[in-house]
Amino acid sequence: MSRVRDRADARDWLVMAAACAIVGVLLIAPLVLVFVQAFADGWRPALEALREPETLSAIRLTLFVAVIVVAVNSVFGTIAAWLLARFDFRFKAALLTLIELPVSISPVIGGLVWLLLFGAQGWFGPWCERHGIGLMFAWPGIVLATLFVTFPYVVRTALPLLEAQGPAQEEAAVLLGAGWWSLWARVILPGMRLALLSGVLLTTARALGEFGAVAVVSGHIPGLTNTMPLEIETLYNGYRSTAAFALSATLALMALAVIALRTLIRRAGSVRA
């Protein structure tokens, strides 16, 4: 462990002052600006901007996409994390790399890959067109792009916990006669619930705010395929600053609340452990 000293010396003050300056200028100033700009003309214009039909539609679409994405990636991510923690098999390292890959690459690529599959010149694009299936420039494309960019979060948070817990409890349950269902419902899921919740919240925050991947596949139709981040872009580029920042403040509050909840849960978890 590092040294634990009771009294701060001059070097501590210097380092803390530098750290506060960096965080204040680089990180806090932009956040404060969002809220100042949103209410630059008072409360009423900001609230009215949020009640416009295009804005309400964007909020609904963002929440709808987030619910589907969180449900799909949480269920499959939990199973994948358990598989990777409990079993050894060939190509396990390759599978883990594949699962980790989507967060390391550009979000724009997270949208591009779906156009390469289902776009007009894509592998399955012509087939989809003939059968009247419109995935791109509609909500299914937005869901697919968001699924891709939020793919590894549940696995990443659940896997270290499952590895640390070890298989003893699950093996005991099986020896005592637990079937597959009661093993999952009464041993595995209760044991990992805090890590699972933490991963779910991380997925939610990222799904709410995803911009690059969604920008590629959405088609930018206000009132129809614009999510909240895309509507922010539309408003900002249309010189509707107050409305853009009012929606930004709303989206930032949603994402920050989710992340704050996750921090609280992690604190509670580390206190218990």
Next chain:
Amino acid sequence: MSKENIVFRSLPITPHRPLLPGFAPALGTTLLWTGLLVALPLSALALRPWEHGPGAMLHVLTGDRVRAALALSFGAAALAATIALGLGLVLAWALARGPRSGPLAAVRRGLDLLIDLPFALPTAVSGIALATLYGPRGWFGAPLHELGIDIAYTRAGIEVALVFVSLPFAVRAVEPVLAALPAAREEAAESLGATHLQVLARIVLPALRPALLAAYALAFARALGEYGSVIFIAGNMPGRSEIAPLLIVIRLQEFDEASAAAIGLLMLLGAALCLAALSAARRALR
């Protein structure tokens, strides 16, 4: 499952595999999920640039506009990761070595909460906030403009946005390693008369080398792919301030999927190199 079966299967002391049920269905679901959502889309990215032959792909990648965008993206990401590493080291030091009691301890806990802000803030929000903040009439942009320094709509603006988004990655990669460094060697060096700077340069930084490499790789990968927080502040002049992810978006708007795929593939290779550096750094940390 019959009782005899359980007894028989519990006999060999191989702790993990044979005992727990459900390996095959779990593997099947995971492969299906990963295959449909990651492997299939990425294989399209890997194969589609070649559909008009390698010559056509080379032609795309050597075009002036594409070359400029790729050079800008890789160069700006390298510089941003360097700056983020420097600033991140100060922040990691404040978090890992900062006072645990007294008035500064509260400051340290506050910093700990705020570091992850760029990670939590949606990129479109940070994009328009940074563009306004550093714009010609912004809180920081206006006084700097008086001094003849323009940040928004120049390369400096791109760097500001990239440092903003990559900073938490640099801090969080260094902080736990710095906190876990044994104090004995530093104290020995100090007691032998080394100055603070000598201790930092000869003892601390060499011990941190794998963590710094990991921090750089993470920050670089994030900066290389960043789109939302950059495009509002970048100016987006073709050949000058147009980043590669934006060029992908533009090519797609022109329905030129093959060109977009070629640029995307090159960026994927850049990210893969970062991942390789990262896993090398993690092996060195163990």
